[in-house]
Amino acid sequence: MHMRNKATLKNIANQLGISISTVSRALKDHPDIATSTKKKVRELADLMDFEPNAFAVYLRTNQSKVIGVIVPELSNFFYHSFVTSVEEEARKMGYSLIILQSANDPVVEEANLKLCKLNRVAGIFVALTPETKDLSPFDRINASGIPILFFDKVPDDNEYIKVCIADREVGKIAARAIIESKRKKVFALFGNANLSITRKRKQGLVDELKTLSPFIDITTLTVNNSHDAKKVTIDMLKSNQRAEVIFCMSDEILTGVIMAIHQSGFVIPSDVGLLAISNGFVPKLMNPEITYIETSGDQLGRRAMKTFGEVLEKGITKKLDIIESRLIKGGSL
Amino acid sequence: MHMRNKATLKNIANQLGISISTVSRALKDHPDIATSTKKKVRELADLMDFEPNAFAVYLRTNQSKVIGVIVPELSNFFYHSFVTSVEEEARKMGYSLIILQSANDPVVEEANLKLCKLNRVAGIFVALTPETKDLSPFDRINASGIPILFFDKVPDDNEYIKVCIADREVGKIAARAIIESKRKKVFALFGNANLSITRKRKQGLVDELKTLSPFIDITTLTVNNSHDAKKVTIDMLKSNQRAEVIFCMSDEILTGVIMAIHQSGFVIPSDVGLLAISNGFVPKLMNPEITYIETSGDQLGRRAMKTFGEVLEKGITKKLDIIESRLIKGGSL
DNA sequence: TTATAAATTGCAAAGGTTTGCGACAATTTT
DNA sequence: AAAATTGTCGCAAACCTTTGCAATTTATAA
The missing domain is CATH 3.40.50.2300 (Response regulator)
Known part of the structure; x- marks a missing residue:
């Protein structure tokens, strides 16, 4: 079974005898487009199971729907649950995660940072390595327009966006x-x-x-x-x-x-x-x-994602978000 | 400090007074290009800290260096360690991971699958949900050219690539x-x-x-x-x-x-x-x-990544990889 | 009826890379 | 000296989408 037509804007446009731009706009409910046209387009798009090519979108907009998460290591309950809940929240907002481990090594951490940049992530969540002294790589990323949100292991400096435990x-x-x-x-x-x-x-x-x-x-x-x-x-x-x-x-x-x-x-x-x-x-x-x-970690994750939402919306560049905790009594004291 | 030139092939080409294609080929050591040219290009590229725009590459080649990993949940030691070691191995091979949790829900599982497809991943590692009955979404993905590797929770059918415990x-x-x-x-x-x-x-x-x-x-x-x-x-x-x-x-x-x-x-x-x-x-x-x-999970992860390498190289479409285990004696018996 | 505004739609460029093929010059072969 | 080969390089299309602006049609106002 040879698939004659890939599901692209161009093919939809051809089959409907209209232009690519009209299809594009119809699909995102642009006010310029007539309701009747929108309907036609949407129907065919559904039929063809159209999904915009993510890379083309990224290339054009230079912004992906991916968040980079860098943790010292995943084999740690806390980061674990953090990642889990961030993942859940992110999904709701249409984001995916690239999860990276720095293995407590600042060199790997920087490599991961680079990877995030390469992938033009929408933002980066970082829990610092204990050995990280030099924050300039982070500053550079920040300067290049990718917001960084530090969590848990955060820098002292208040010039950053930080979400952490009290x-x-x-x-x-x-x-x-x-x-x-x-x-x-x-x-x-x-x-x-x-x-x-x-x-x-x-x-x-x-x-x-x-x-x-x-x-x-x-x-x-x-x-x-x-x-x-x-x-x-x-x-x-x-x-x-x-x-x-x-x-x-x-x-x-x-x-x-x-x-x-x-x-x-x-x-x-x-x-x-x-x-x-x-x-x-x-x-x-x-x-x-x-x-x-x-x-x-759950709570921290949810809060981080919420704060990230604000960062994207309002372009905040510094913020300190603190989460309270409480004593759970067992029998060991 | 305003960055005058982005690090792109085009800019390198302009500054050197040569064409984009020559730069592209020089950078990947194509035999057509003169050694002297390659040297010039490489030097300027290094200087400019050039990294190919991943999206443009993906768009052109329709293949990303990202692997999708779908697990029931990350808050499970086994999957945890699996993901950790896959991540390590993947990094060595130049791949990144998109990690997704299906929360034991086949609906989410399918959504995740879709997400992977959207991101044109190079391959997908899946541990099935207990409730997953219908494998046709996986078949469809497979048919679209994205290899799927099942691990741990694998289908019975031997028509797939599977890595699991004995x-x-x-x-x-x-x-x-x-x-x-x-x-x-x-x-x-x-x-x-x-x-x-x-x-x-x-x-x-x-x-x-x-x-x-x-x-x-x-x-x-x-x-x-x-x-x-x-x-x-x-x-x-x-x-x-x-x-x-x-x-x-x-x-x-x-x-x-x-x-x-x-x-x-x-x-x-x-x-x-x-x-x-x-x-x-x-x-x-x-x-x-x-x-x-x-x-x-460590071992399974490493094996999975190795098998995935073979899959990519040799285009295998079915394989059963089994990992042995052993008894570790404690004092509970 | 004509001029003006509003509603629709299309054109074309841009984003950065890859790659088949043709162009040109320098070298080797007849 | 003419022809064939080899070594280098550039052209241009393709990948798919987004978006500013111009163009067209239709409705409204004068």
């Missing part, structure tokens, strides 16, 4: 939960210190702890990944400095800590308390469930 | 592990029965169990999601028909079962044994670690 507040919530638990000796694990998200969470936790309960004993530590977290926790647990409560600033750290506690033969919460910042998946899987401060 | 064998491995554990009363939970993956795993498990240990007592049940799995497990546990071992055919089911066991106050493995098909993330998080048969 990180300092999250730290404070954690502090209050710890104080309420009456535990005094805290072992707090944080991710890469370059990230403002890390600094803010730590600051929130430490400040609030010190303010509300001055003589609390807190040890903070920086770890690079789940494996690191496991190691330092095992060491801590077998030392004579065993903490009464362990705080984990992320799911990745949390999984390491859980394995460490299990492996060391300790029991939650009687031997050691546990508190995390998480989206809840892992906490709810444990027995007892782990108390956590919820940071929902 | 599902029957996985079931058999599970059976042998159960027999070795000496537990007799089995409660086995499976996902949607429409899926060949489900049927095969179940068949493998049941057949091998019956063959090797004829008088074993096995109850199989179909559940739709994690929540369902939790519910039926709780019911089972509180009945007087409590099983000695629970088998979960997926991570999703496993998480529900774990929560059920916790909530019912039973202990693994003394009260009840547990065995799952999983990628290992959840199993290794538990205490004791859960014994599982490993099905790695």
Whole structure:
């Protein structure tokens, strides 16, 4: 079965004996076109299963309906759920996603940025790599007219569009939960210190702890990944400095800590308390469930997409959007 | 600073006083072009930071360097790791990914398919929805020249390109592990029965169990999601028909079962044994670690991308690629 | 009835690249 | 010295859509 006619504007025009431009306008309900013409065109277009050639449109308008999303890694609950919900929202607005992972490497991150530019994306969502120092590639992209929206791992500078968790507040919530638990000796694990998200969470936790309960004993530590977290926790647990409560600033750290506690033969919460910042998946899987401060990628994603809508409409170039979170009580404290 | 010239073939040609076609050919090392010319062109192109306009190329060649990936949902470890590794491999081959979720809805699945077609993807990777009965949309896409590669959740029909887990064998491995554990009363939970993956795993498990240990007592049940799995497990546990071992055919089911066991106050493995098909993330998080048969999305992803390479090169239209798996012993049996 | 406005439609260029084919000059072969 | 070959390069069409502007027809006002 040889398809005689591809579904293009030209073919529709030929078959109807009218011009391409009329077809084009009819299809997008342009007021210039007579209702009767519109009807004819639409009917034939439907019949032929016409879909405008996306590339031709992009080429002409120089704007695609694709959003680039760059995350450190997809194998992370938080980004995961972020991407999922962005995808859902984007679809509703007629956008598709190009999802890219920077694998925590600024070089890959820049390559991804380039890829986005190559694909003339309508915009880019970025969660920064911990190692990213130089923001000039982002500035260049911005200058070339592609809006960039930073989420979660955002730059300090306020000259950008940012959507993030109320990180300092999250730290404070954690502090209050710890104080309420009456535990005094805290072992707090944080991710890469370059990230403002890390600094803010730590600051929130430490400040609030010190303010509300001055003589609390807190040890903070920086770890690079789940494996690191496991190691330092095992060491801590077998030392004579065993903490009464362990705080984990992320799911990745949390999984390491859980394995460490299990492996060391300790029991939650009687031997050691546990508190995390998480989206809840892992906490709810444990027995007892782990108390956590919820940071929902879903919510962040939806908000990001909404903000992106505003950016496109109103051409905003700077904005700070903050999402609140709350304590979900399990039995680990 | 106003950018006077965009980096296009035309501009390069103008500045060098040669034609567009010569520039185009020079840049792709066409033998017709003199070495000296190539050198000049390349130098200026580098200087101008020239990148061919992807859309123009696509429009002309009608082929993009983008692969569509359609999964039931991204919030599933397995697909997750699949996507991650496909992305890595794809990048190496110069491809990008459009990732789409069908949310287990055939309607969305078809819409996604359409989106892929719209974007003239070079190929599509699909894990079928459990509800997908009608494969004709896929056939149509295939007929239009876009190769489709099914993975994990694949159609029965052998007229397609398929990359999947050795599902029957996985079931058999599970059976042998159960027999070795000496537990007799089995409660086995499976996902949607429409899926060949489900049927095969179940068949493998049941057949091998019956063959090797004829008088074993096995109850199989179909559940739709994690929540369902939790519910039926709780019911089972509180009945007087409590099983000695629970088998979960997926991570999703496993998480529900774990929560059920916790909530019912039973202990693994003394009260009840547990065995799952999983990628290992959840199993290794538990205490004791859960014994599982490993099905790695990573591996599947890499294999899929490799197969896709062959498909493009050699124009294969049918192939069955099977990945073996193995038992990882934890302490849950 | 004629001039003016409004409603429709078409022309043609533009967007950047690829590619078959022809043009021209330099070189080699008869 | 004429003919054939080889090496370089340019012309122009094609891919499909969008859009400013001109052209045409029809309705309205003077």
